[in-house]
Amino acid sequence: MAIDLRTVSITPLRQTFGHLARRMGADKPASRYIEATMDLQPVENYHYRPTWEPELDIFDTRRTAISMKDWYSLKDPRQYYYGAWTLARGKMQEVAEGDFELVDELGLAAAYPATGKDEALKVFLPLRHVAWASNLNKAYVSSYSYGIAMSQAACYASMDQLGVAQYVSRLGLAFNDLDALAEAKSAWLEGAEWQELRRYVEDLMVEKDWFEVLVAQDFALEGLLYPLIYERFNEKLNGAYSPVFSMLTRFQREWFGETTKWMDSVLKTAAADNPANKAKLVEWIRHWRERAVAALKPVATLAFGDEADAVMEEVVHNLNARAAKAGIAL
C-alpha cells in the first residue's frame, strides 16, 4: 500500500486578541506580559460611583495630578505578570532560604560578634516597620492607580515588601531571638532617631495622590534607604565583622536592584509624556527627597557616626543621577 505524505500548512486565523492587534497596529504574536496587562481594566459603563468618593468613578484618572496619553505606556520593563513574578520571586527566595539555612547550620549567626549584632540590630531591625509601611503604601498605589500596567506592578512591589519585612524580622530572630523584635518595636515607637522616618511613612498613608505616594515611597525614600543600608551599612559591617549580614540580606539587595529598573522606567515614561508631568515630578521629588534626607539623617548617624553626612551626600547624589537619567533635572 502506498502512503501519500502531504505537507499541510495551517496558518492560524489570528495571532493574538483583537484589542492587542489594534493596539500594536498589526496582528502579530504578543508576549504573555502584554496579553496579561493591556487594556484589562474597565474604562467605561461603570454602573455605580463608589459610596466613599461619589465624585469619582471606581477607576478614575483624576486620582492623580499626573496625566498620560496612554496609561498603558507605563509598562514594566521586567515584564512581570503574575506567573513570571512568582517564578522570579520563587527563585530569589530559594537562594535566600539557602543562605539562612547555611548560616543556621554552621552557627554563623551565633558566632557573629556581640558588638556587631548590637550594631546591626540597632540600625537595621526597626526597618521591618518601614517595610510594612511600604507594603501598605504600595498597596494603596495598586488599588487607586489607573491601568493594569501600573496597578499590577505596584501590587507585586507591595507583596515584595511583606517579604522584605519577613526577612528583616528573621535576621533579628537569628541574631537575638524575640528580644530583638521587641526592642526594635520600642525603638520605632519611642526612639528619637526613628520618629522623623516614622512620620514620613505614616504621612504617606494618608496622602491621596497615588502617583505622589509612589514617588515618595519608592523613589525618594527607598532610593535613599536601600543604598544606605544594603550597600553602605552592609559594607561597613562586612569590613568590621563577617559577611553574615550580607548573606541574610540578599533578597532585599537583589529586589532593589531589579525594582529600580521598573521605577526608573515609570518616571521616564511619565516625565516624557508631557511637560506638566515633568514639572510635577520635579516638585514631588524635590519635596520628598528633602524630607527623606531629614528622616534618614538620624538613622545614618546611628549607622555611620561622623561619616553620616558624607554617606548621605553620596546616596543623594546617586538618586539625583537616577532622576537625571529618567529625564528629570532636579
Added chain:
Amino acid sequence: MSNAFIAFQKNDESRCIVEAILEDNPNAMVDDQPSMVKIDVPNRLVIKRETVEEKIGRSFDLQELQLHLITISGHLDETDDEFTLSWNS
C-alpha cells in the same frame, strides 16, 4: 551576496530574540513557518545581548539562544555582547 541566516523554534523566548534581530538588522527578512521562524540577512546577521534583554525584560546570556536554535549559516563570531553570523565577501 549570500544570506547569513538563523532559524529558531517558535516560543515566547525566541520571539523576543527575533524582535531584537529585526530591530538590529534593518535588512532582515522573516520567514514565518508553523513552529519555526527563519531570519535571513544579506551578508551579516547580528544578535545583540542588550537588545534581547530589553525585549525579554531580564538579563540574558547569549548562549541561552542555543536552547531554541534550529540551524545557522555563516561564520560565527561569538562574544559576551554579540552573536554574529557573516560571509566573507
